[in-house]
Each structure stands twice: as structure tokens, then as C-alpha cells.
Amino acid sequence: ALLLTEGMPSAQIFTVLSGLGLRYRSRGTGRRQAMSFVFPGDLIGLQSEAEGEMGHTVEARSRMRLCVFERTALWEIFRDAPRRAYDLTWRAADDAHMLGGAGDLDGPRTAERLVAWALVQVWTRAKALGLVDHGQTPLPFRQQDLADVLGLSLVHTNKTLAKFRHRRLATWRDGILVLSDPETLARIGLTSSDAPRSRRIL
Amino acid sequence: ALLLTEGMPSAQIFTVLSGLGLRYRSRGTGRRQAMSFVFPGDLIGLQSEAEGEMGHTVEARSRMRLCVFERTALWEIFRDAPRRAYDLTWRAADDAHMLGGAGDLDGPRTAERLVAWALVQVWTRAKALGLVDHGQTPLPFRQQDLADVLGLSLVHTNKTLAKFRHRRLATWRDGILVLSDPETLARIGLTSSDAPRSRRIL
DNA sequence: CGCTGTCTTGATCACTATCAAACCGAGTGG
């Protein structure tokens, strides 16, 4: 189901309560390029105010529960709780590109490191949200989506995932992700600075 | 001169009135990795956690004039002009990573395309600011900085620049940038179908 | 002068995109 469509002005904004989604852009030939994964706690519907319409589309990839705000309510938050509003805005801008956070990588951005980084990212976030159950978490995306998000080719992404699977580090099949060895993956993804994760205010 | 230092809480925020700066992060071995270029109109001193410490350093690379705000004044803007505050915050978050905007690229992010994109970016921005004079604009950074910003190696960045220079598309020397053929560069930066050797038979 | 920082260039090797083809499960229609 489409929550927001590119080019449409949206009167509401949402926060995701549960469920996962995909944020993507339409490319020339009907092709869509995934930009980032949408997790519970994310705010969607915000965009650079300069342009009135959405610059991307958000699609639910699993059943989602949303909390709906009128856009006007946003301005009240700005007035009543500026710090929080500030944080919300910043995060929304940040979430738009998943790659943004990968700027932390020191040295070359090899496929191995990018994919490892992304998996760990997803994993830690899922764990923080209590989505990890029996050592597994839902990840209802296609390999192509991950490839897009990371700026890699589908084929190469696939091969990298295969490598991890073979090394028994991570398995991602049928929309289910299992990180058997998060520590090693984290080391591979080596986010050089174990930067203090921006705490999410839900 | 350092305007803001990583790890230091800064009581003020600034808007750049004139002059260029460099935003970078310290890496393990005293190495600094450039994150983005700072142009007039940019807001600096904002950061993901409203009052935490700075996550990066901003250094002036030419004489700069700044407009200083007390941080507390920011909250007043939030209260009195929420839309503007929203826009400011969004832009500040966006400016933090220069690469963010390069997500627009379709197809592979080759060095040629990234560098062309960056040069055009700088050029159009400089032109909008009236910095282009006699067909040239100041760009007081090192090739290493551009390499960092784009996530390329110094050597390769250098070679790509040399290629452009040789093709008489752009020259960047001694901190002065000249785009002789912005249109062609823009085409290289944006289009995926520039493929010189796509010997596809139709 | 030698020193240091930046730009430059060549050689080499690892990495990644691309092309193609095969595979697999889930539908679908005869």
C-alpha cells in the first residue's frame, strides 16, 4: 500500500507505530530506486518545505500501524516544544537518505563493509524496537532494495550476502533476517567512531 | 581559523555571510576527513542533538564574515516562525553531508560522474551567490578534501580532475575553479546514458 | 639547503558493474 506518493502534497504526516516500509524515488523508465528503509518510530511526510510536494514515495512492506497528524499540528509542536521539534526535523531529514549515516565509514566503502554496516544497522534498530524474536527479525525487502540503498549493483549485493551466509555471519531469506554473528559483522562494517547513536524520542 | 571544534559545546550558532569553509571530522590517527564545503548562507553550529557537543569541526578556508546568534535565540525562532525554523533545521541537516544530494544520481556512481556533479554543484551555488567573476570562482580546498567529500581516493580524484582539465571542461588550480563547459559537465553528472562505450546495437 | 605539504603520474591489483543464463516457488490457464 502506498502511504505517500511522489509529487503529491500531503496534508498529513505520520509516525510509524509498527510495520516496515520502503522509501523510494521514481526513475526515468518506471524504475524505482529505493532510498531507505522505514522503521517504527520514523516520521514520514515531512520534506523540505521549499518544495511543497513529496520528493519520494513511501510504501508499506508489511502491515503498518500509523499515527496521523495534521500538518498544522506540527507547527504547534514547534511552538510548544522547540527542542523536540528540532530533533524531529533533523531526524526526518537524516532518515531520507540511509547512506547519510554510512559517511562514518573510514577508508574505502567496499561492498562487504557497506552491506555489513547496513545489516548491523537494521539489526540493532530492530533489537531496540523489540522486533528481534527467536534470533530473527522481519526484513520484507528485496535484495534490489538493499542494493539501491547502498548504491551497489544487485548482483554484487547478492554475492556479498551469499558470502556472509556461507561464513555463517548472517542469513536473509524470505524476508527474514538472522544475524548469527553481529560482532564480527560490526567489525567488518567498522563504523570507525562508535558514535553515540542519536537517541530516538518516540 | 577554527570556527567550531568537534567535541566542544558551542553556545553560538552562525550564518555565513561571506567566505568559504570546510566541515570535517577527526579520524583515528589525527587524520581529518572532510564532510562538506561551507558556503555563504549556510548555518553552522546546529547539530543533531540540540545542545550536545559538536560532531564535527568547521574551519574557515578564506576570510569569512559571520552573523552570530545566541543559541537561545534559535528557540525563539521556533516559536515565532516555525516554518522558517523548520526550513533552517532541514537545510542544516542536509548540508552536513554533501553526498546526500548526490543520491540523485541514476546508475553507477563513477568517479567521473561524482566529480562532475560536485563541480557543477559548487559552480551553480557560487554563481547564485555572485561569486563567479571573470568566469572563475574561489574554491580554497585541497583535492584531498574533495576526495573525502565524494568518498574517492585522492589519487583517483586527481586523475579525474586532470581528465576534465585535458578535455577543457574544468580547471581547478591554486584554489580557483573555472568551469569552461558547465553544460557538458552537468550532462556527465546527471545522465546515465552518456556511456561512451555502450556498444549496444539497436 | 633540506623539509614539508600538495599535486601529479605510472604500475599493479582488487573490486564492482554488466551481461547472460539458469534456477526456484508461486500463480495461472488450458
Add this chain to the structure above:
DNA sequence: CCACTCGGTTTGATAGTGATCAAGACAGCG
């Protein structure tokens, strides 16, 4: 029940691309 499609995953071959190593050029500087 069997083709037959369809979207997604998997694999191999090949060529282009970028990182790395190493060395040289050149200016500013103590």
C-alpha cells in the same frame, strides 16, 4: 496435472573502474 509465465534469487564470465603503492615535481619555508 502440466506447460508457461513472472518476480526474485543465484552463478559464471568478462571488462571497466578505483584503491593502493611508489616515486617524482614543485612551491613555500625555516
